[in-house]
Amino acid sequence: MNVSNWNIGTRLSAGFGIVLALLLAVTALGITRMAQVEQRLDEIANINNPEGKLADRMLATVTDRAIALRNLALLNEMKDMQPEADRIRVDEQKYAEAERN
Numbered sequence: 395m396n397v398s399n400w401n402i403g404t405r406l407s408a409g410f411g412i413v414l415a416l417l418l419a420v421t422a423l424g425i426t427r428m429a430q431v432e433q434r435l436d437e438i439a440n441i442n443n444p445e446g447k448l449a450d451r452m453l454a455t456v457t458d459r460a461i462a463l464r465n466l467a468l469l470n471e472m473k474d475m476q477p478e479a480d481r482i483r484v485d486e487q488k489y490a491e492a493e494r495n
Contacts, residue, residue, distance in 0.1 A: 448492045448493075448495055451488065451492045452489055452492045452493065455485040455486075455488045455489040455492070456485075456489065458481070458485050459481075459482050459485045459486070459489075462478045462479075462481040462482045462485070463478075463482065465478045466478045466479065466482075
């Protein structure tokens with residue numbers, strides 16, 4: 395079966411059929427790859443992002459505690475020191491809560 399013996403209509407039909415088959419293959423591959431991308435993005439948004447937020451919260455409480463500790467070292471009056479000590483305790487609780495989650 396020699397292609398050169400086919401008439402023009404048969405050759406065009408065969409060519410368009412091959413192009414259509416390749417188009418369907420590329421479409422199927424694209425759909426499966428997009429499903430994989432969606433799954434990975436969902437994992438990033440629902441798993442990694444909340445963990446990052448908790449880590450940021452923990453870092454913020456550590457920074458806040460360091461500032462309060464510096465303020466305690468600079469203050470002389472006990473009445474001025476008490477709010478800073480309370481701030482450290484509150485930040486410790488926030489840190490522990492973020493660590494548990």
